[in-house]
Amino acid sequence: MYYGFIVKLPATSLLHHKIDNKHNTRPMENLPFYQEINNEAEIFEHAWRNKLPLLLKGPTGCGKSRFVEFMAGKLNRKLVTISCHEETSSTDLIGRFIIKGAETVWVDGPMTTAVKEGAILYLDELAEARPDVIVAIHSLTDHRRELFIDKLGETIKANPNFMLVASFNPGYQKGFKELKPSTRQRFIALSFQYPEAKTETNILEKESGIDHSNAKKIVAIGNKIRNLTELGLAETVSTRLLVDASVLIHSGLAKRQSMHVAVVEPLTDDEHTTTSLKDLCDLMI
Ligand code: ADP
Secondary structure (H helix, E strand, O other), rough: OOOEEEEEEOOOOHHHHOOOHHHHHHOHHHHOOOOOOHHHHHHHHHHOOOOOOOEEOOOOOHHHHHHHHHHHHHHOOOOEEOOOOOOEEEEEEEEEEEEOOOOEEEEEHHHHHHHHHHHHHEEEEHHHHHHHHHHHOOOOOOOOOOOOOOOOOEEEOOOOOOEEEEEEEOOOOOOOOOOOHHHHHHOOOEEEOOOOOOHHHEEEEEEHHOHHHHHHHHHHHHHHHHHHHHOOOOOOOOHHHHHHHHHHOOOOOHHHHHHHHHEEEEEHHOHHHHHHHHHHHHHHO
């Protein structure tokens, strides 16, 4: 069974503190690097203070998860990330009875733990979740802020610091995995896009240590490929792939080969498209 969740604690955990003013946020130098694009940190903080669930919309690898990690660190909250998948059931997330010796004991799942401890619960790719998971979050996303544990017949109130964040890729498999309007409207929403060239260049430099002139070239290749809509790629080149290429180049792998394995190969299996994209990279790097 697929069980995609990760629990991340900030380096200095202050879970017992109710954080309700700016003085309790962590200094920037201790946080994961995140290049803010459009005032999203302030929006997130207001959503958290006002107990509003937040939906992050945007393509793969454009910085949504990094943003949530950054905000969890900034607000000093534990982060519980669940990668939604069609095999992840609400039981996996809420909890189950297990046999221990001669006894049956209840074990909280990651969602229940997050609700009790006042963590930030990040449901990555919510559209991939099974309907029973969507049903389970409904009462958490409105004024009730509670989780019903059917196996225990219990309803638990969310800790005041609890926040639900979900991500959704609107372009992905268009028309297949959509979020229902009734689910979408439970969240306030922020749109993410691949950053503009100057910002993305800065991200590559910071993330990989690559020099400015190479970072600029890699971003130019990325943008060139993004504009080649006629290639009909299912997904275009993400900031994540450009970072990977930069890391390889910075580590000493030949530039062309780095671009081929980090940018071209992950994008397509079509032989003709692969050849054209490799030629383009060879020309521009
Ligand atoms: P998503 O969750 O949208 O799929 P990620 O948050 O995992 O994407 O981003 C992929 C990578 O891209 C990150 O690990 C980071 O290296 C880089 N990245 C993208 N946007 C930013 C940003 N604004 N600031 C810092 N790094 C970024």
